[in-house]
Amino acid sequence: MDPLRTEEEQLEALKLWWEENGKQTVAAIVLVAAGWGGWQYWGAQEQAHREDGSALYSQLQTLVATPELTDIQKASIETLGQRLQNEFDDTGYAEFAALELAKYRFNQGDTLGAEAALSTINLAEARPEVAQLAALRLARAQWANGDADAALATLNSVSVSTFASLYDELRGDIAFSQADRVSARAYYQSALTALQNSDQGQASMQREGLLTMKIDSILVDDAAPVGDAE
Template identity: 35%
Template structure:
């Protein structure tokens, strides 16, 4: 590195540097400012997109209060198509899957839930999706697939629901001991969470009567 001994030499060095690098320096500043303003524009766009998606999702929820209406399907499809990969699109696919189940189209419901699972980025929503997917798979008599879907470690709030469904599946397969064990785990988790256990107690009671008969 050259050390300049006088102010004149420093000025001359600066002039030489500017002559050689001035344009690229200006270009770099312009690029830097462009990046800043570009990022801000991108942020504003993202906020606008999120607000629009939220508004559309509210319309979907309002439509869902009218059972049997085609409006919920149209709105949910618009949500998925206009905001792919977003959390709102995941919710849209969940609603479309429910509509497919109500229409008896389990294959379509499984496909929609599979798409939602791939696009989902939220752990809690992921647990709800796995629960619904396992319910659909069990209804399709794909019990092994359903149990595999439930095999992921569940969050505390889903322990009872996951084990209750495991009990249902094992009961359908005729595995009484496994069903009872799952129901008992679900019962313990539900009591610890302070949720109603009436249905679980009935399932355990019915399981005992079925075994005796």
């Protein structure tokens, strides 16, 4: 809807009202009408801004999901991601862009770049679901960059509900890499329990099998006899 046309229609209605009710209250009503028209204009501008962000984000998603990227497409991903973060930081698309950009960089082996992208998201102010996903991916990047302590601190920095199973699985992976098999097994079991208590889809069934394998491998290794010392 054209906001200027709407404002003109409101002013015409005000004119008719004034002709019927006199001039004594026209000043106050003009202020109200002008404010309402300005609000509608601002609302239309805001809607257009969000639609632009949505279109750019869709382009970014499509490119990130492309199996084999050309150099031009790779450059476009970086450009779109930066533009969304810089020009649409007043919308949720800036956070979504950071998540997509981090996923792309991580898959390209640029774990430092992935960490940098995710660090732009304020976990304390982001919506809960966004904060949980961002913290999970940030922790993965930090661990890949050799900072297990930072990864664990990131995992512990947000309240988790939606991704509880994935959080505990990552904690288990980190513990296992540090030779803390007891903690690793406990985290894997917790992750498996959380997964089994959630809605089961094909992906969940595959993860359940993987978690079971991780738990079983620790149990088998722990049960194996220790050879004679040389």
